[in-house]
Amino acid sequence: SAVISQKPSRDICQRGTSLTIQCQVDSQVTMMFWYRQQPGQSLTLIATANQGSEATYESGFVIDKFPISRPNLTFSTLTVSNMSPEDSSIYLCSVDRDGGGQYFGPGTRLLVL
Amino acid sequence: DAKTTQPPSMDCAEGRAANLPCNHSTISGNEYVYWYRQIHSQGPQYIIHGLKNNETNEMASLIITEDRKSSTLILPHATLRDTAVYYCIVRSSNYQLIWGAGTKLIIKP
Numbered sequence: 738s739a740v741i742s743q744k745p746s747r748d749i750c751q752r753g754t755s756l757t758i759q760c761q762v763d764s765q766v767t768m769m770f771w772y773r774q775q776p777g778q779s780l781t782l783i784a785t786a787n788q789g790s791e792a793t794y795e796s797g798f799v800i801d802k803f804p805i806s807r808p809n810l811t812f813s814t815l816t817v818s819n820m821s822p823e824d825s826s827i828y829l830c831s832v833d834r835d836g837g838g839q840y841f842g843p844g845t846r847l848l849v850l
Numbered sequence: 851d852a853k854t855t856q857p858p859s860m861d862c863a864e865g866r867a868a869n870l871p872c873n874h875s876t877i878s879g880n881e882y883v884y885w886y887r888q889i890h891s892q893g894p895q896y897i898i899h900g901l902k903n904n905e906t907n908e909m910a911s912l913i914i915t916e917d918r919k920s921s922t923l924i925l926p927h928a929t930l931r932d933t934a935v936y937y938c939i940v941r942s943s944n945y946q947l948i949w950g951a952g953t954k955l956i957i958k959p
Contacts, residue, residue, distance in 0.1 A: 780947075837882065838899055844892070
């Protein structure tokens, strides 16, 4: 199984600022996924990140707002830029699981004031 | 991608089997059914998946109807730690998981 860690685990930020969330996996993986979970809601895929190429964003998410880096096969970052209170969510990264399914990190809880 | 429908909430007595239904009437032939759960304040946890045959692992059993339009996740002996939101997801080959609202399962002592 893959072990995924995320930093920070939670943060409180002021509107207009940016926060970079880190995702570290204990094994090399081809694709990493970033999700958002707004309060009381289900998960929504933000983007898919492959090492060595630009991330692929889902409808409603743009690179200027959520830039993603994928410098190697075990690490990725998601930046939430120019934050507003509507960005208050849990942000989760995940990787594919051998045999099907995905492993998820513990999430980063973001509150924007 | 096919959409899934689940009851918003269910209760189950501790020690009994919890049977969680899911409808996916528009599922296509190459789409798998996946189940995850999310315990409060944690990331989602993979439980089980299947295509058309019934599946069993150390966590649960998955029963898929012959027409594949619905499935049931069975937790054979529910414990208080099984209290969570359970998500039924149909996944296509493009890796995208479309998450519905899930079923909030409450296990009662």
